[in-house]
Amino acid sequence: MIVPMIDLHAQYQDIKKEIDAAITQILEETSFIGGPEVRQFEEDFKTVVGAGHVISCANGTDSMEMTLKALNISAGDEVIVPAHTWISTSEVVVTAGAVPVFADVAFDSCCISIEDIKKKITTKTKAIIAVHLYGHPADLDALVQLSEEHNLHLIEDCAQAHGSTYKGQPVGSFGTASSFSFYPGKNLGCYGDGGAVFTKDEQLALKIRQLGNHGQLTKHDHRIHGRNSRLDTLQARVLSVKIPYLKGWIEKKNEHAAYYHEGLKGIKEIDLPTLMGENRYHSWHLYVLKTKKRDALKAYLQEQDIQCGIHYPKALPFQPCYSDFDHKKTDFPVAARLQDEVLSLPMYAELEKEQLDHVISSITTFFER
Ligand SMILES: *Cc1c(COP(=O)(O)O)cnc(C)c1O
Numbered sequence: 001m002i003v004p005m006i007d008l009h010a011q012y013q014d015i016k017k018e019i020d021a022a023i024t025q026i027l028e029e030t031s032f033i034g035g036p037e038v039r040q041f042e043e044d045f046k047t048v049v050g051a052g053h054v055i056s057c058a059n060g061t062d063s064m065e066m067t068l069k070a071l072n073i074s075a076g077d078e079v080i081v082p083a084h085t086w087i088s089t090s091e092v093v094v095t096a097g098a099v100p101v102f103a104d105v106a107f108d109s110c111c112i113s114i115e116d117i118k119k120k121i122t123t124k125t126k127a128i129i130a131v132h133l134y135g136h137p138a139d140l141d142a143l144v145q146l147s148e149e150h151n152l153h154l155i156e157d158c159a160q161a162h163g164s165t166y167k168g169q170p171v172g173s174f175g176t177a178s179s180f181s182f183y184p185g186k187n188l189g190c191y192g193d194g195g196a197v198f199t200k201d202e203q204l205a206l207k208i209r210q211l212g213n214h215g216q217l218t219k220h221d222h223r224i225h226g227r228n229s230r231l232d233t234l235q236a237r238v239l240s241v242k243i244p245y246l247k248g249w250i251e252k253k254n255e256h257a258a259y260y261h262e263g264l265k266g267i268k269e270i271d272l273p274t275l276m277g278e279n280r281y282h283s284w285h286l287y288v289l290k291t292k293k294r295d296a297l298k299a300y301l302q303e304q305d306i307q308c309g310i311h312y313p314k315a316l317p318f319q320p321c322y323s324d325f326d327h328k329k330t331d332f333p334v335a336a337r338l339q340d341e342v343l344s345l346p347m348y349a350e351l352e353k354e355q356l357d358h359v360i361s362s363i364t365t366f367f368e369r
Helices: 009-027 036-049 060-070 088-095 112-122 140-149 202-211 233-264 294-303 320-324 333-341 354-369
Strands: 053-057 080-084 099-103 126-133 153-157 175-180 195-201 287-291 342-343
Touching: 009 126, 009 233, 036 140, 036 175, 036 233, 053 060, 053 080, 053 175, 053 202, 053 354, 060 088, 060 153, 060 175, 060 195, 060 202, 060 333, 080 088, 088 099, 088 140, 099 112, 140 153, 153 294, 175 354, 195 202, 287 333, 294 354, 333 342
Parallel strands: 080 099, 080 126, 126 153, 153 175
Antiparallel strands: 053 195, 175 195, 287 342
16 A cells, blocks of 8 residues: 555545636636736635735745845844744745844744744844744744734744644734745645735735736836746636635544544654644644654655655755854754654545554554564
8 A cells, every 4th residue: 555645636636627627717718827816816815814915926935035025124134933944934034135043943843942032033133934834833922922022023934834723813814924835735735836925914915916026016117126926827726726625624634633643642752743732723734753763764664655754854054055154953952853853744635544544553563673
């Protein structure tokens, strides 16, 4: 039995009729950029993030970078970002011209550590980018409080967390703005690249929309230096078809997470991801456990036709592109540990019980050998 990390084909089979009809319609209209479908998607996405402004764009990295630019974050400014995340989170700070200041993460949640943020705030700090990593909501009460106290922008990187909630409220609606990616493998993915910003601030929304559209709000009136960053019509339609299914997919993933938990909780050598209590709802973009025997376990599972991933094998402060900072492992003890211990198990809505059982029994066998 083969168990992939994610099975986009299985999802496509389930919604094939609607997807094919939507794509055929766009092909017939041969209208590939803009149009009412893109605006309709932006409306539809509010059922996920709540009331506010949705600005669609070309990918999740762009959405964050344009947000920083729109907030005038630039040379001389510092932005605090987690040490353990996908590179986009710190990359956008550099492309905006500012300096990324890494904060360590908490071992349990793998999300940014509030204690370490406090140590990193200086007079130059302008913003904190918090990532709801793997779909686990970051510590939003503390983040909101800290950013208010220090007059900082809180930007939520929700690329892995469409559908996660914190105290019943969708993540992405707590900070100044939030960023979403619709890369195919995300909770809500299109069939190519896509992204969006969400904000409740109308002026900021307008500025970001302008930035992504060559600095214009009306054609040939270029008010500011912009760029081209748009979600194409096909992707917008694919996303609109998928949105009504998102909640059900996440519910399924929560069932799978609980099943993994039940099956694996007896193994002492693993740290399992926390199942959420009342106040937080996890969307399980990834199901990530930790073990000191990570590499051997991964190799063993591979032999059993079980695909696993490592998110991420090298924490950002230790990447060659940041070597100028001269960061040491002891500066980020948790991130340094996670890079050696994290393992992402197969996780997607369409996983069958037999597949889950195969993963659980293989892991159990590995630790009993
Ligand atoms: C995927 C991802 C992004 C950006 O996504 P793209 O759409 O590929 O640009 C940003 N941050 C995190 C944490 C991600 O996982």
